[in-house]
Amino acid sequence: MGLEQASAATLSPQPSLKSKPAKLKQGHFRRFGAFYIMMAPTIVFLLINNYLPMLGSLIAFKDIKYGPGETFFESFLNSAWVGLDNFKFLFQTSDSWTITRNTVVYNAIFIFLNTVIGIAFAIMFNSMRSKKLAKLHQTMMFLPFFLSMVIVSYLVYAFLNNDVGLMNKVIFPIFGIEPIEWYSDPKWWPVILPLVNTWKGIGYYAIIFMAAIIGIDDEYYEAATIDGATKWKQIVSITLPLIKPVIIVMVMLQVGRIFAADFGLFWQVTRNSGAIYETTRVIDTYVYQGFINAGDIGMSSAAGLYQSVVGFVIVFGANLIIRRISKDDALF
Secondary structure, eight states, X not given: OHHHHHHHHHHSOOOOTTHHHHHHHHHHHHHHHHHHHHHHHHHHHHIIIIIGGGGGGGGGGEEOOOOTTOOHHHHHHHSEEXXXXXXXXXXXXXXXXXXXXXXXXHHHHHHHHHHHHHHHHXXXXXXXXXXXXXXXXXXHHHGGGGSOHHHHHHHHHHHHOTTTOHIXXXXXXXXXXXXXXXXXXXXXXXXXXXXXXXHHHHHHHHHHHHHHHHTSOHHHHHHHHHTTOOHHHHIIIIIHHHTHHHHHHHHHHHHTTTTXXXXXXXXXXXXXXXXXXXXXXXXXXXXXXXXXXXXXXXXXXXXXXXHHXXXXXXXXXXXXXXXXHOGGXXXX
């Protein structure tokens, strides 16, 4: 009897495997359809605002020539393809090494200072006994972040002006130091620019890291205190390991723009002084000057595309390295 049932089951028609995916899809959309409808406006916005403009990258491979009475779109269609000729401007110029070095080195310094000093201030704020005083300091540090770089440039100029600046006319005479022509001597700007950038943005990074520290359960610190751990030991063994994912995210976001400099910082704060180009000229300011002088939109587009592609490759490579070291801490 058992053999007859087995043979009958074997001979009976089996359900089609092809129908299962269709049923799964129907059940999936029936279950999550409302969420897809809610996502639709955001997806459309991203396509229009973030992905559709990427077609403009084609400008980097064309020699845009404006004809009489033509719109930009018509000029774009009628302009000739030049391949990689627009990219040669960045690599064949005599200043290519200088602007690339300045861009990368300054951004590397900014990343280091923003991360280390931001974490240090976040830990200090979190350790303050008076929360009102801590909030006051946070607010004071965060205010420069909202200042326009134009305003910051005038504040810096008030300190460094050769004739009436605070440094030359007030501070240096107290210590018997000779006045310095700040906007004519390039050797001082590798120190001035990181100081200005850190002063302006450190409040933002400190608040980000402090938010991560506040999320740590106090029981960890209570247990460490009972075990006799010092404050430094608690920072090294509890605080830093638990906020490591936030640190990685903030560093990766900055690394992605390591080839894109803050235009306002390097153009406005330095007042575009030609005497200090050796240590202040970066890719963005160089391209801007080239566009103003030559009006070559193709070259400017090539520079922007170059910065974006290199930034993407660096982020992808850095994430790959992090993934090899600690898979849980990788972004993707």
